[in-house]
Amino acid sequence: MSIAIDRLLAHMKWANRLTIEHLQSLSDEALKSFAINSDWFVGEIMHHIVDSADYYAYRITGKRCDVSGEKIQELESIKDLEFLKTQAEVIDSALQECAKLDDIQMEFENYAGKLVKRWRSTILSQAIHHATEHRAQIASALEAKGFTPVDLDELDLWAFEIEKN
Numbered sequence: 001m002s003i004a005i006d007r008l009l010a011h012m013k014w015a016n017r018l019t020i021e022h023l024q025s026l027s028d029e030a031l032k033s034f035a036i037n038s039d040w041f042v043g044e045i046m047h048h049i050v051d052s053a054d055y056y057a058y059r060i061t062g063k064r065c066d067v068s069g070e071k072i073q074e075l076e077s078i079k080d081l082e083f084l085k086t087q088a089e090v091i092d093s094a095l096q097e098c099a100k101l102d103d104i105q106m107e108f109e110n111y112a113g114k115l116v117k118r119w120r121s122t123i124l125s126q127a128i129h130h131a132t133e134h135r136a137q138i139a140s141a142l143e144a145k146g147f148t149p150v151d152l153d154e155l156d157l158w159a160f161e162i163e164k165n
Helices: 006-024 028-032 042-061 078-098 120-144 157-164
Strands: 105-109 115-119
Touching (some): 006 042, 006 120, 028 042, 028 078, 042 105, 042 120, 078 120, 105 120, 115 120
Antiparallel strands (some): 105 115
């Protein structure tokens, strides 16, 4: 068996779900927590993780994920996390499906309007890295404002392996 990215995508999906579940255990005020930049608060970061994942899937497949025809949930209160959790499940599952596709170069215009080529595997790798990076920012923001942070050690690949085996 060759080494594949699908295990890492499964970990990302699991860690994203657990991050949302942790946030659901906190107060509405926790969603406004930030470490340094008040524009980059927990609710915005969590929204960004899911919205970007949808964009990565779009870059690979050419279509947005079907999440009940709804825009990715903006987070105003803890209650909003329930729908975002559903959206994350759909989108992270779509990224897992992308790992079954051939690794070809995709050509598209980036944010600067420049035509770029990216391997599907590069886009999937970025999706994984992106979510990990921002979960760490969420943990820092929560801790900075005195809320119980996401325990990143409980979300690492070792913890995933223990739970899934």
